[in-house]
Amino acid sequence: MTTSDDEEINPVTMLLLDQKDDDVSQPNNNSNIINIAEVVVPTAVEHQSYHLNSITSTLVIRQLPSQGLSFQLWPAATTFVKLLDSYTPSNTDPFSLTVTNAVTSVNCRQRLRILELGSGTGVVGIAASAILGADVTVTDLPHVLPNIEFNADVNKNVVGTRGGGVHVAALSWGKVEEMEGVGREYDMVIGSDVVYHDHLYEPLIQTLKYLLLGDGDGERVFLMAHLRRWKKESGFFKKAKKWFKVDVVHEDGPSGKSRTGVVVYRFARKDAVFR
Structure with a gap:
């Protein structure tokens, strides 16, 4: 069946993590009450557990969930966490080779430095820090950061297992002063489910240009996990391919209610060469 440019491929409910996934536990639901202008508003709190083998x-x-999409777990994040959890330097799949290339490019006196864009709950960046022993800077809009900071703090002992660290910073895509604030001294950039609003396509591309196309940055890549929801998302990739070499490094098949699976893309300078 064909779809129009404005037809949603996956309903908004598909942004939520499929709770039937065998690799993650069911959430524990609690309820907090907050007072706003003398109006009592219930705020649902859900906790999701990820066992990292x-x-x-x-x-x-x-x-x-009631605070908005940035406060929810999205399917592409789960795929990214699973790929990180299954990573070993001996793996030869394209995703693993990309991570290994970043790891081996690091000076022996440094830890891997990762920047995450549009971190949401922070799960991918926190998992990357814990599994890879990396210094990870997780970023999002200012109002999202307190929840990310909460999650980073709750999991600090897990993150410290291999000597990793998580830092939280505000980053509005396309804003030069904020991009310069986080800098581009990273070995790898990551993100999941960051392509969803068309008015953000150009700011995201401008941010990627700043991070990936600077002098001496030929080895740096952006790994992006994405679950297609709108046909018009192809416009983002068309724009991106004008500036970057874009390859698929992992692809899941359709699952659950989704008619499409999560795809992980690698963005790099057009002159980048990968083994």
């Missing part, structure tokens, strides 16, 4: 530890991530 690679470090024999469990991450616990807080969601606040």
Whole structure:
């Protein structure tokens, strides 16, 4: 069946993590009451557990669904966490080779430095820090940061298993002063489910240009996990390919209610060469 440019491929409810996934536990639902202008507003709090086999530890991530999409777990984030958890330097799949290339490019006196765009709950960045022992800077809009900070703090012992660290920073895509604030001294950039509003396509591309196309940055890549929802998302990739070499490094098949699976893309300078 064909779809129009404005037809949603996956309903908004598909932004939420499929709770039937065998690799993650069911959430524990609690309820907090907050007072706003003398009006009592219930705020649902959900906690999702991710068992990481690679470090024999469990991450616990807080969601606040009533606060908006940035406070929820999205399917592409789960795929990214699973790929990180299954990573070993001996793996030869394209995703693993990309991570290995970043790891081996690091000076022996430094830890891997990762920047996450549009972190949401922070689960991918926190998992990357814990599994890879990396210094990860997780970023999002200012109002999202307190929940990310909460999740980073709750999981600090897990993150420290391999000496990793998580730093939280505000980053509005396309804003030069904020991009310069976080800098571009990173070995790898990551993101999941960041392509969803068409008015953000150009700001995201401008941010990627700043991060990937600077002098001496030929080895840096952006790994992006994405679940297609709108036909018009092809416009983002058309714009991106004008500036970057874009390759698919992993692809899931359709699952659950989704008619499409999560795809992980690698963005790099057009002259980048990968083994």
